[in-house]
Amino acid sequence: MAKVLIAETSYLVRRGLINLLEHTEGVTEIKAEGHPETIMQTLKEFSPDILLLNSAITLPVNHDELLSRLHDNARIIYIINTPLPQDSPNHQISIFDTKNQLSEKIAYHLQQYRDRREEKEETEELTPREKLILKHVALGLTNKEIAAKLFISTHTVISHRKNITRKLDIKTVSGLTVYAILNGIIKMEDIS
Amino acid sequence: MHIHPHMKMSDLVKADFELLAVLQRLKIPFGFKDKSIQTVCREEGIDLNFFLNLAKWFHERDFFPGETLMNHPVKWLVKYLRSTHSCYIDYQIPRIESEIIQIENTDQASSKNMQLMLKFFREYISEFTAHIQLEEEKIFPYILELEENLEKEKPDPEFLGKARGYTIRDFLDEHSDIEEKLTDLRNILLKYLDPPSNNCMFTNILIEIFRLGKDLNDHTILEENVLIPQVIKLEEQFHQKFPEG
Ligand SMILES: [Fe+2]
Ligand SMILES: [Fe+2]
Numbered sequence: 001m002a003k004v005l006i007a008e009t010s011y012l013v014r015r016g017l018i019n020l021l022e023h024t025e026g027v028t029e030i031k032a033e034g035h036p037e038t039i040m041q042t043l044k045e046f047s048p049d050i051l052l053l054n055s056a057i058t059l060p061v062n063h064d065e066l067l068s069r070l071h072d073n074a075r076i077i078y079i080i081n082t083p084l085p086q087d088s089p090n091h092q093i094s095i096f097d098t099k100n101q102l103s104e105k106i107a108y109h110l111q112q113y114r115d116r117r118e119e120k121e122e123t124e125e126l127t128p129r130e131k132l133i134l135k136h137v138a139l140g141l142t143n144k145e146i147a148a149k150l151f152i153s154t155h156t157v158i159s160h161r162k163n164i165t166r167k168l169d170i171k172t173v174s175g176l177t178v179y180a181i182l183n184g185i186i187k188m189e190d191i192s
Numbered sequence: 193m194h195i196h197p198h199m200k201m202s203d204l205v206k207a208d209f210e211l212l213a214v215l216q217r218l219k220i221p222f223g224f225k226d227k228s229i230q231t232v233c234r235e236e237g238i239d240l241n242f243f244l245n246l247a248k249w250f251h252e253r254d255f256f257p258g259e260t261l262m263n264h265p266v267k268w269l270v271k272y273l274r275s276t277h278s279c280y281i282d283y284q285i286p287r288i289e290s291e292i293i294q295i296e297n298t299d300q301a302s303s304k305n306m307q308l309m310l311k312f313f314r315e316y317i318s319e320f321t322a323h324i325q326l327e328e329e330k331i332f333p334y335i336l337e338l339e340e341n342l343e344k345e346k347p348d349p350e351f352l353g354k355a356r357g358y359t360i361r362d363f364l365d366e367h368s369d370i371e372e373k374l375t376d377l378r379n380i381l382l383k384y385l386d387p388p389s390n391n392c393m394f395t396n397i398l399i400e401i402f403r404l405g406k407d408l409n410d411h412t413i414l415e416e417n418v419l420i421p422q423v424i425k426l427e428e429q430f431h432q433k434f435p436e437g
Contacts, residue, residue, distance in 0.1 A: 041413070
């Protein structure tokens with residue numbers, strides 16, 4: 001089950017890919033953008049599992065920065081505007097590819113994604129460590145304060161927070177606080 | 193559907209009723225009879241192309257709105273965005289708030305959770321109001337003045353002073369994300385809250401939050417990808433026309 005973002009300037013290619021993906025098993029949601037700025041916005045809001053990105057598009061961020069804006073298990077498939085050799089890697093598709101070639105490559109990535117999700121399903125619960133971090137976040141502590149309290153680095157706190165947000169689908173501190181109260185991690189009286 | 197000037201306005205709405213929001217925000221009154229898009233626009237004093245471009249973007253969503261919408265006077269878009277703001281503030285937000293209150297009052301079992309949702313939502317309302325207030329009171333007036341002064345032989349000295357030390361880019365940098373919290377609320381209601389016994393009303397709240405989220409998303413695109421780039425261009429023209437010193 002994967003969410004796919006198509007980042008492609010060409011209207012024809014975009015429509016073609018949407019059509020293909022709509023009939024591909026394992027794709028839950030498709031978004032398509034053709035402009036660098038809307039691509040970046042959708043990337044942030046939609047948080048796709050697979051980004052189909054035309055390699056000719058110049059994004060306002062470099063490759064590393066782009067990767068950091070995707071979630072940890074997301075992947076990028078590049079759309080290439082020239083024909084590709086027979087043994088081209090799986091993460092490249094060409095606008096000259098046949099329907100079968102495209103389907104095969106995309107299915108390969110979806111397959112991996114499906115496998116990952118199925119085993120993940122049971123572990124979507126927060127770990128005890130994450131719960132502890134969440135508790136402090138909900139109580140209004142900053143990353144720095146939490147780090148000092150638990151004798152870990154700020155970097156570790158940030159990485160835990162990223163995982164909490166991904167697992168729960170909740171981004172803001174107030175949202176996390178509400179979750180913590182609903183689940184008895186903190187009490188309503190603890191905040192005010 | 194291909195949207196064109198001679199199609200009936202009522203047919204347009206029948207084919208895609210989400211466009212009613214666009215009509216409402218342009219303050220086009222209903223009761224079209226068999227009038228065409230062209231006729232309705234002329235009667236209401238709305239530029240036909242502006243209407244067509246807006247309607248096409250909302251309907252098709254397969255092109256970058258800046259492509260077509262940037263070629264109109266900026267005041268038209270500002271008027272549209274303002275009317276969207278008042279729709280949120282006067283109607284959509286209070287409506288969701290009152291629905292949460294209603295569940296809180298009628299459903300004993302979930303009243304505590306609903307209290308929490310209400311607290312969260314009210315926090316959101318104050319952030320949201322501040323966001324809109326900034327745009328209404330500072331940003332939009334600046335944009336309108338800029339466009340006006342650009343037309344003049346000599347700019348208003350007071351505005352000139354303001355324009356020298358300011359650029360809309362500053363605003364873009366701090367333009368806050370007003371959907372994030374709403375998305376959190378939506379996810380909490382959808383994934384973590386036991387549904388109250390009045391499920392019909394609860395579902396309705398969720399639908400309205402989904403709608404509002406989508407609507408806000410469009411609104412932000414119009415602000416960040418059409419309005420602001422257009423204002424940046426106006427600023428450049430302004431400084432070219434009235435160079436310093
Ligand atoms: Fe706004
Ligand atoms: Fe805004």
